[in-house]
Amino acid sequence: MIQMTRQFATAASQQSMRIKSIRKAWFSRSSLQWDGRISMVQGASRGIGLEFVKQLLERNGGNVIATCRNPLESTGLNELKAKFSDRLDILKLDITDENSIQASSNSIKEKFGHLNLLINASGVLSIPDVLHPETTLRKVEKSSLMLAYEVNAIGPILVTKIGGDTDIEGGFAVVANLSARVGSIGDNGLGGWHSYRASKTALNQLTKNLAVEFGRRKDQIVCLLLHPGTVDTDLSKPFQKNVPNGKLFTKEFSVQKLLNVIDSAKISDNGKFFAWDGQLIQW
Secondary structure (H helix, E strand, O other): OHHHHHHHHHHHHHHHHHHHHHHHHHEOOOOOOOOOOEEEEEOOOOHHHHHHHHHHHHOOOOEEEEEEOOHHHOHHHHHHHHHOOOOEEEEEOOOOOHHHHHHHHHHHHHHOOOEOEEEEOOOOOOEOOOEOOOOOHHHOOHHHHHHHHHHHHHHHHHHHHOOOOOOOOOOOEEEEEEOOHHHOOOOOOOOOOHHHHHHHHHHHHHHHHHHHHHHHOOOOEEEEEEEOOEEOOOOOHHHHHHOOOOOEEOHHHHHHHHHHHHHOOOHHHOOEEEEOOOOEOOO
16 A cells, blocks of 8 residues: 555656646746747637737847648738748647647747747637527537637637746746636626636636636746737627727727736746736736
């Protein structure tokens, strides 16, 4: 019995060391300066994700890795590549396919070795003839719930999880997951939009779990949840008629504000849920 206990303890210790090594390989940050910084934007083909890539590249120094499901079809990314050829890498990554995530991870590890910033920007709210925000319980379908959960919650966590196996020390890194205020349980006074709300709530909980785990292990990784506001993108376009005056933001404005939140991040912010203006959002 004692021998079995020792074997279990040894195996658990080895697993813990392996997980810690993976995290250090994936994330590394030595300062808040952008020179030499390596950032990755997942979900970068258009909208907020593409704007993150643009604004990160327009800063002085640092490399940006942009990932999306169909890179060749993103005119915006390819235009940025022509302008920032030496600092922008574009990779194919389908967040519904673990093999695709792992392949991207391998490419990043081989070329850069680590990341300083990971922004998970992908999200789905509606797809014509496939997914619609449910205004009543009668409209809830299993397929919609599963699709929203896969894209909005599972994908970002799997991207955060998978890294390399080279132990890289130093600094702290930031993981920024784009959530939404409608994912807040405490703020929910209207109901509806079951799939989208629930999937963003799931993302919030999963990110909070990561923050607690990283904090307990003393890993220098700050996990943030960010609400961009209602932004003028394809995602929000079908629902913009109900947005109050002054509350529909441009991509440029929202991303600039969100990068301000990221720039100001401290270890003590690990696991917090911020709005675009830096205000905390209740869970």
